[in-house]
Amino acid sequence: MNLRATDLSATDLCLTVDGVNHLKEVTATFLPGRIHTVIGRTMAGKTTLLRVLAGLQGVDSGSLTREGADFLKTPVWRRDTAMVYQQFINYPHLNVFDNVAFPLRRAGLSRDEIQRRVRKSLARVGLADFERRKPSQLSGGQQQRVALARALARGTGILLLDEPLANLDYKLREQLRDEFKTLFSDQGDTIVIYTTTEPAEAMLLGDVVLVMHEGQILQAGPPHEVFERPATTTVASIINDPPMNIFAGRIESGQVTVAGFQATHGSAHLADLPDGAYQFGLRATDVSLASAGVDGEVTFVEISGSETFVHAAVGETPFVVQIQGIHDVTLGDLVKLRLRPERLFAFDEEGTLVRTPSYHLASVEGR
Known part of the structure; x- marks a missing residue:
């Protein structure tokens, strides 16, 4: 089954843990070739949603479909997804090239194809000259770029980014935010889903903004629509900095x-x-x-x-x-x-x- 270039649709996803709603009737459609920014306060359910989409977390009820298939029953290894976490994860004993190449080698790609993909991805994130460095020799922003390059090199149909700039200083966040917009706009048919607590980030990066609160999607739409017509006082608070x-x-x-x-x-x-x-x-x-x-x-x-x-x-x-x-x-x-x-x-x-x-x-x- 080819999962590329098709919508990913969630309908009434619910998940309750110890009496707390982590997801509550989440309904959303994620489109190929679009950047979706999910904005919400801490504990809004953003990471839980990404984990469900990646197949790392189950749900109590609801459906998740892609190309007519039940995505909830699709094994993780067949979901064609890559995830970049808030706390960047790199293998400290491997250099930059080998960090990015790791999943490609696991997938059995040829040496020439691995070299082509790794070098292309490192060039895209501005690390073409850092192939032989270890993560300990990199700044925090460079290490996050390595994690991103690894996800890009896989060429996945769904790219999930869980507050990837949250642990970086303000100046570096501003720099990478601008670079990410250019980078993600060149993703072809990839579905990009990016979570953040920052309104400016959501507005700048997103083609579609989804406002999440206490496990629910309160509003979804183009950035200008959500900003100019917040559906509720809660949305108005979340989408403005400082809150309205x-x-x-x-x-x-x-x-x-x-x-x-x-x-x-x-x-x-x-x-x-x-x-x-x-x-x-x-x-x-x-x-x-x-x-x-x-x-x-x-x-x-x-x-x-x-x-x-x-x-x-x-x-x-x-x-x-x-x-x-x-x-x-x-x-x-x-x-x-x-x-x-x-x-x-x-x-x-x-x-x-x-x-x-x-x-x-x-x-x-x-x-």
Whole structure:
């Protein structure tokens, strides 16, 4: 059976361990030639999903099919998959060439074919001149590239990457992230599935973004769609860094009241919603410190590169403000927060999206 160039479809995959849902009714289709980024917080079920796809973990119920075949019953060695782990795994006693060649030799390929594949893969990951080095002579980023080259050399139909950049420093992550996009886009009909906790990574690398939380796929779609139309408050939190500010408010006779103030200007996109209680969302970049606005008290300040993140409480409601530059704000300061009403997302009381901001092309269909 040829498993190449066909979709991989999961339907209602469920797995419970000691009363905890590791996978809950996971339904998704993974397409050949596409990069799928699965984003979720730690313990969301991302690694479990990859292990099920690789055949390393069973499920309680559900189906997994490819080319009409029951993939759950397909032996691991016939699944045509390769997996790169968060903690890169290389054989310390073998040099770079032999690390990459190891699975090819196990598969019985000819010497010439092994040399061709290994050298091609090492060139693709920028390690063409490192064939004879041992892993101990490499940096962390180079060792992760060796693990990736080994997976690429196999030429598998399904490439699984479990947070492969998580253990690297920020600068190296940025560098490899850009390189990975180019590398993965040249994978032909390979299904690439990449897990991450980083929204920027998910958006940059993914052709399709799947948001996972507590074992469930909450939303899947193109990056811009998931970012601009988060289906729920949970998705909005996960897909934004820092998480989107979510707070309670009301609409009465077309008047929007949020965080203790009336959004008299800029909230026209919400005015036709039915009266009642809502949850509203506002990205950290759409909140600023100003001379006039909502009263808040600074609870925490963090500086990251050229940005300052100010955490402030408006009554019992926490906000995060993302500001360009370094700002002299300290714990306990009383500040004024300016909220941009035209950037408000509206969710119902259960947390389901009902309206997107006015700067988006259109509201959610049917709302």
